Amino acid sequence: MPQPSPTPGRILLVGFGPGHADHLTFRAAQAIGEAQVVIGYSTYIDLVAHMLEGKEVVVKGMTEELDRCEMALERARAGQVVALISSGDVGIYGMAGPTYEVLQAAGWRPGSDVAVEVVPGVTALSACAARVGAPLTHDFAAISLSDLLTPWEVIERRLKAAAESDFVVALYNPKSGRRTRQIVRAREIFMEHREPGTPVALVKSAYREREELELTTLEHMLEFKIGMLTTVLVGSSNTFVYEGLMITPRGYKNKYDLATGEVRAGEMPGRSLSSGLQP
Amino acid sequence: MPQPSPTPGRILLVGFGPGHADHLTFRAAQAIGEAQVVIGYSTYIDLVAHMLEGKEVVVKGMTEELDRCEMALERARAGQVVALISSGDVGIYGMAGPTYEVLQAAGWRPGSDVAVEVVPGVTALSACAARVGAPLTHDFAAISLSDLLTPWEVIERRLKAAAESDFVVALYNPKSGRRTRQIVRAREIFMEHREPGTPVALVKSAYREREELELTTLEHMLEFKIGMLTTVLVGSSNTFVYEGLMITPRGYKNKYDLATGEVRAGEMPGRSLSSGLQP
Numbered sequence: 310m311p312q313p314s315p316t317p318g319r320i321l322l323v324g325f326g327p328g329h330a331d332h333l334t335f336r337a338a339q340a341i342g343e344a345q346v347v348i349g350y351s352t353y354i355d356l357v358a359h360m361l362e363g364k365e366v367v368v369k370g371m372t373e374e375l376d377r378c379e380m381a382l383e384r385a386r387a388g389q390v391v392a393l394i395s396s397g398d399v400g401i402y403g404m405a406g407p408t409y410e411v412l413q414a415a416g417w418r419p420g421s422d423v424a425v426e427v428v429p430g431v432t433a434l435s436a437c438a439a440r441v442g443a444p445l446t447h448d449f450a451a452i453s454l455s456d457l458l459t460p461w462e463v464i465e466r467r468l469k470a471a472a473e474s475d476f477v478v479a480l481y482n483p484k485s486g487r488r489t490r491q492i493v494r495a496r497e498i499f500m501e502h503r504e505p506g507t508p509v510a511l512v513k514s515a516y517r518e519r520e521e522l523e524l525t526t527l528e529h530m531l532e533f534k535i536g537m538l539t540t541v542l543v544g545s546s547n548t549f550v551y552e553g554l555m556i557t558p559r560g561y562k563n564k565y566d567l568a569t570g571e572v573r574a575g576e577m578p579g580r581s582l583s584s585g586l587q588p
Numbered sequence: 589m590p591q592p593s594p595t596p597g598r599i600l601l602v603g604f605g606p607g608h609a610d611h612l613t614f615r616a617a618q619a620i621g622e623a624q625v626v627i628g629y630s631t632y633i634d635l636v637a638h639m640l641e642g643k644e645v646v647v648k649g650m651t652e653e654l655d656r657c658e659m660a661l662e663r664a665r666a667g668q669v670v671a672l673i674s675s676g677d678v679g680i681y682g683m684a685g686p687t688y689e690v691l692q693a694a695g696w697r698p699g700s701d702v703a704v705e706v707v708p709g710v711t712a713l714s715a716c717a718a719r720v721g722a723p724l725t726h727d728f729a730a731i732s733l734s735d736l737l738t739p740w741e742v743i744e745r746r747l748k749a750a751a752e753s754d755f756v757v758a759l760y761n762p763k764s765g766r767r768t769r770q771i772v773r774a775r776e777i778f779m780e781h782r783e784p785g786t787p788v789a790l791v792k793s794a795y796r797e798r799e800e801l802e803l804t805t806l807e808h809m810l811e812f813k814i815g816m817l818t819t820v821l822v823g824s825s826n827t828f829v830y831e832g833l834m835i836t837p838r839g840y841k842n843k844y845d846l847a848t849g850e851v852r853a854g855e856m857p858g859r860s861l862s863s864g865l866q867p
Contacts, residue, residue, distance in 0.1 A: 324714075326613065334710060335617075336610035375840060375849060398710070398724075400717045406725025406838050413830050414846045427718040429710045431613060431677070435603075438679045439706040445677075446685025447738070448746050450729040450755060456864030458839030459726070463754070465865075467727050470753035474746045476729060487858070491865055551692050559685045560737030561654060567693045570654060579766070585735030586743075586770055 318385030318423050321392040322408055324399035324430025328356040329516035332431050340428050344392035346384050348377050353394050356517070374404065378411035385423040398432035402453055402481055434479040437512035437540045440522055442554030444510060444542050448476055454491040455482040461491075468495050472502040477548060477557055480541040492535055499527055499543055508544040508555050511535060524555060597664030597702050600671040601687055603678035603709025607635040608795035611710050619707050623671035625663050627656050632673050635796070653683065657690035664702040677711035681732055681760055713758040716791035716819045719801055721833030723789060723821050727755055733770040734761040740770075747774050751781040756827060756836055759820040771814055778806050778822055787823040787834050790814060803834060 321340040326332040341347065341360050348367040369377045381391045395403040405427050417423060438445045450471040456464060471478050478499075483492045499507070505528035513521040513536065523533045527543065535541065548557040561567060564576045575583045600619040605611040620626065620639050627646040648656045660670045674682035684706050696702060717724045729750040735743060750757050757778075762771045778786070784807035792800040792815065802812045806822065814820065827836040840846060843855045854862045 327708075331615035331618070332613050332708065334605065334611050334613050338614075339610070374838075375844060375846070379849075398714045400714055400722050401724050401728075402838070403725070405718075405722035406835055407840055409722050409830070409833060409835050410837055410840065410846060413835075418831050419833065427722065429606075429611065429714040429718040431708045431710055432714055435677045435679060435708040435711055439684070439708040443679050443684035443688050443706065445680050446682070448729070448731045448743075449680075450727070450750070452727045456860045457858070458842055458861060460842070460861055460863035461865035462863065464727075467753045467755060470749040470755075471729070474749035475742070476746060476749075488860065488865075494865065551688070552697050554688060554698065556685055556688050556692075558689055559653075559681070561686055561689065563737055563739070565654060567654070567689060570658075579736070581735045581767065582737065582739055584739035584741065586740040586767075586773065 318388045319390045320381050320385045320408065320423060320425045321390065321428060322399045322405045322426065323392050323394045323428045324397055324403060324432070325353070325357055325394055326397065326431035327433070327436035327516040328396050328514070330359070332436065332516055334428070334430060337428050337430055340426070341392050341394065343390055345389045346391045347394060348381055348391065349394040353396055356396065357394065374407050375411060377404065378408040381408065382412060382415055382417065382423065396433075397436070398430045400427055400429060401432045401451070433481065433515070433540045434542070436515040437479070437510065437542060440512055440515050440520070441510040441524060441542065442556050444477055444508075444544060444548060444555045444557050446557045446559045447545065447547070449479060450476040451479045451481060453481040454484070454495060455488065456491065465494070465498070468498045472499045475545045477545045478543045480543070482537070483539055483541050484535045485537050492541070493531065496527060496530060503527060503546060507546070508548050508550050510542040510555050511539055512542065513539045515540070524550060524553060597667045598669045599660050599664045599687065599702060599704045600669065600707060601678045601684045601705065602671050602673045602707045603676055603682060603711070604632070604636055604673055605676065605710035606712070606715035606795040607675050607793070609638070611715065611795055613707070613709060616707050616709055619705070620671050620673065622669055624668045625670045626673060627660055627670060628673040632675055635675065636673065653686050654690060656683065657687040660687065661691060661694055661696065661702065675712075676715070677709045679706055679708060680711045680730070712760065712794070712819045713821070715794040716758070716789065716821060719791055719794050719799070720789040720803060720821065721835050723756055723823060723827060723834045723836050725836045725838045726824065726826070728758060729755040730758045730760060732760040733763070733774060734767065735770065743770075744773070744777070747777045751778045754824045756824045757822045759822065761816070762818055762820050763814045764816050771820070772810065775806060775809060782806060782825060786825070787827050787829050789821040789834050790818055791821065792818045794819070803829060803832060
């Protein structure tokens with residue numbers, strides 16, 4: 310067994326949330342502070358530039374994710390503290406997964422020469438939801454429309470399943486310069502299962518300076534700008550819009566009269582709905 | 589139109605993350621600091637007790653969610669700053685939705701007498717994932733097994749759809765003293781579509797003092813304790829366990845040789861997979 314060195318290197322996988330300093334966690338800020346080397350995609354580096362003074366900063370391009378992981382391992386094995394940073398939550402479509410895969414391929418094991426910590430953050434769907442109301446109060450699915458690494462048939466199967474079974478859906482990576490048909494096809498699938506008037510929110514750069522919010526519908530969503538930095542939130546059959554807010558009910562109306570607070574006939578607080586799974 | 593008062597009341601809907609001070613956002617801490625009145629379920633109040641000195645604290649029970657919203661509105665209309673707090677993200681199965689519904693029923697409108705702010709937090713699935721590896725690196729669904737407010741048939745339809753279409757699934761509210769059959773039925777549904785050896789993580793109270801982590805499989809998951817505070821993460825067909833870490837690959841192996849970094853024959857960096865949606 311290799312013995313840990315006296316000052317072992319560390320890899321900190323840090324999700325810094327939507328990209329505004331207010332919505333960073335204390336641990337994420339601390340972790341970036343501890344790092345000697347910070348590695349990330351250029352947009353991410355820009356968003357936390359004020360925290361990087363005195364650190365070595367390594368800017369990598371969009372298609373160099375695996376390079377970033379390999380460099381992190383190399384530096385950590387040399388005894389450095391390395392932060393690999395992602396916006397949102399580093400565990401959701403982020404660098405945590407690829408990093409562990411690269412570590413595995415390199416023969417790394419937990420408890421060996423390099424310590425690894427995943428620092429969770431506020432993911433895009435949480436941040437975007439907060440800006441448009443409360444669309445995620447009930448079951449939801451997250452689907453990335455990027456087919457750079459995933460066969461389109463897998464993505465399409467998930468779109469159909471989520472559309473049919475009435476999940477609220479957050480679409481990540483809906484469109485890029487080259488990938489333009491994916492969002493068109495995704496909308497077609499939703500239109501087969503949901504009303505054209507189903508609320509859809511298009512949220513670009515939530516909480517950042519260039520934030521753009523658009524509340525639209527399945528029918529009209531393609532008339533608006535959708536890009537690399539947009540998250541698309543598609544409502545369920547219960548989602549409604551009230552005065553510019555997108556809201557998915559938790560279901561209290563199934564049991565209570567919201568105006569009087571009275572329990573509906575046949576229902577009991579703290580018990581399954583009358584249409585629930587009975588014991 | 590009602591005129592806003594000179595010191596209008598506010599409702600702050602605050603998600604404070606998993607319940608450890610390190611994983612709170614700066615804005616969540618600030619928002620709780622601004623509040624004169626803090627309303628929450630007793631477990632939530634305990635978790636942020638160190639932040640509540642000098643504030644009025646209103647502890648409500650599990651089945652009094654709507655009361656909490658109504659009280660928040662009443663106090664805010666009287667000019668107070670009120671924080672309604674939830675663990676995790678207040679927008680995900682949290683108080684943001686019910687509060688907006690109660691506000692709507694009371695005739696409130698955005699821009700009127702009471703300002704409302706949703707402060708997003710690190711949701712349970714992000715926190716739990718960070719503690720067990722990187723299970724959420726690809727598409728996932730969140731499903732609550734509570735049928736207190738949702739017809740069981742709706743829940744079961746979503747379980748089947750998510751199981752069939754190979755989402756990683758986070759099960760919220762998997763079990764309580766009274767609701768014990770839901771998790772049994774959910775597992776049955778997954779067993780119809782996935783291998784018995786599919787990785788499953790059971791995470792209780794992530795990042796809290798009494799945290800419990802269990803990495804098991806679909807086959808064996810019911811042999812372990814599952815309760816009100818457990819989040820269940822069910823892997824996709826691609827999820828694997830490496831040295832006690834649960835990892836869902838992002839898909840780099842579909843395009844690159846992870847050992848050499850070489851692009852596989854027929855694939856191009858930055859372009860759709862050869863099995864992608866072609867232009």
